Amino acid sequence: MNTTTRVKLSAMMFLEFFIWGSWFVTLGTFLDKNLSASGSETAAVFSTQSWGAIIAPFIIGLIADRFFNAEKILGVLHIVGAVLMYQMYNATEVSVFYPYVLGYMILFMPTLALVNSVSFNQMKDAEKEFSTIRFWGTIGWIVAGLCISYLFLWDSKTGLESGLLKNTFLMAGIASLVLGLMSFALPATPPKVAKGEKIKLSDILGLDALSLLKDRNFAVFFISAILICIPLAFYYQNAHPFLSSIGVNEPTGKMAIGQVSEALFLLLIPVFFKRFGFKVTILVGMIAWAVRYALFAYGNAGELSFMLLIGIALHGVCYDFFFVSGQIYTNSRAGDKYKSAAQGLITLATYGVGMLIGFEVAGMITDSYKLADGSIDWKMVWIIPAGIALVVFLLFSVFFNDKSKPESVLDAA
Incomplete structure (x- = not known):
């Protein structure tokens, strides 16, 4: 793998998990402090991750593996995701917030498989190379948390009282837009299934x-x-x-x-x-x-x-x-x-x-x-x-x- 490709894949992993870590860690506190959500309402919002995981195989199996390059689907999903993040940022009630977070997780969960697919497609020895690429995903999650607590102070007592925690969605949305646009410059990862080949449920x-x-x-x-x-x-x-x-x-x-x-x-x-x-x-x-x-x-x-x-x-x-x-x-x-x-x-x-x-x-x-x-x-x-x-x-x-x-x-x- 050449240096340019390694840098692109590392940046992709960094942003993928920076996006997730930007809002998911603080989601429970946001729902409580900003939207006054009950435990059952909070459970419903968090359950969108599970629904996304259940639906993700259909998106990957029926679309990504058959018709379009993985990196292009990754780009589209993250650009649409940025729009949904902005809507989540503006939401003031759980009933308004829920449809957007459900839509977002249905789009985001497949991207976890897509970034792996794009990475593996460029590797000759995945067992040796993948961990060094995936490592940057963990770094992205860590950096997101450090930014929230120590750079922007959104989860400080003053930040919580002022409702600043909603800014995490804006930060995630910006990163999602960046990754969406960047995805079109990632190495080509064509469909795995040949045209006309049937895929069973x-x-x-x-x-x-x-x-x-x-x-x-x-x-x-x-x-x-x-x-x-x-x-x-x-x-x-x-x-x-x-x-x-x-x-x-x-x-x-x-x-x-x-x-x-x-x-x-x-x-x-x-x-x-x-x-x-x-x-x-x-x-x-x-x-x-x-x-x-x-x-x-x-x-x-x-x-x-x-x-x-x-x-x-x-x-x-x-x-x-x-x-x-x-x-x-x-x-x-x-x-x-x-x-x-x-x-x-x-x-x-x-x-x-x-x-x-x-x-x-x-x-x-x-x-x-x-x-x-x-x-x-x-x-x-x-x-x-x-x-x-x-x-x-x-x-x-x-x-x-x-x-x-x-x-x-x-x-x-």
Whole structure:
């Protein structure tokens, strides 16, 4: 890969995740402070991510893979997305905001696959080259958080009182427009499917990979992946509002610690696989969710603030050791015939079905523990997902019993 192409792909990844990190982290607090949304209304807004994940395979399979270059579709989606972001910036009620965020997520979720497609199309050795390109996506997410907290001060006490958090949508919209225009200058990535070739619905949704569920161990992992998304949804939906409401300064910037952790622990996955095997690695990821939420439940913005920071820093263990490890395990069990279908099925099950259930549960729990003065009993809100994560941990430890060697999982990946 030449230097020009590497720079273009790195910039693409940076902007892709800068856009997402610009507004999604602070979304819960924005809905509460700017739009006075209830827990159920907040859950509905966050669930648009799941609907986007469910619909994304159709956009990729029916359009991107058949008719148009991936980089051109990427450009169109981000330009339209910039318009929707501007409408979200102007919205003053949840009922007005919701249709725009739903439309946006339906358009944005497919771009996560498109940027990967554009990148892989330019690589001779994806295993060595992709991580260095994807790394800039994590940097983009971190920079977005630092800008919100330390450059613009939108999530400061004064910023929240003044309603400045809505500016995150304007920032995301500008970045989306830039990436949309830049996409037309990206390397050409033509359709994968030849003209006239038929695509089955089962191919698009990865349903052919359902045969993998005949393997008892894979079925246990599959069900566990859906269930662990319930506590994951609590973090996405409630972490920022929680930190803001208890008086943590610059919460968005501090939450960027989680992305730094994610990048670091990503490098440790091969070490854990070889030393402890897949089961232990994924169990560590599961128990980390329970520990993280226990830290959130008993920490505070004062003398126990270190507990909150440790909880944020555990994001790398929580996410990488379960979800990234799970993707590698799925790849190893799928075989050449079902590799793409299996990854599509896992994505549909987790970010689609699992997160959809999780956001709904998180909204119900948050509403249930809202006090008479309008505040929230955050201790109970965090103890419940900690308990859910612990139950999933116990179920997986008892019923998953894959005896394959750790090296075979890595080799297949």
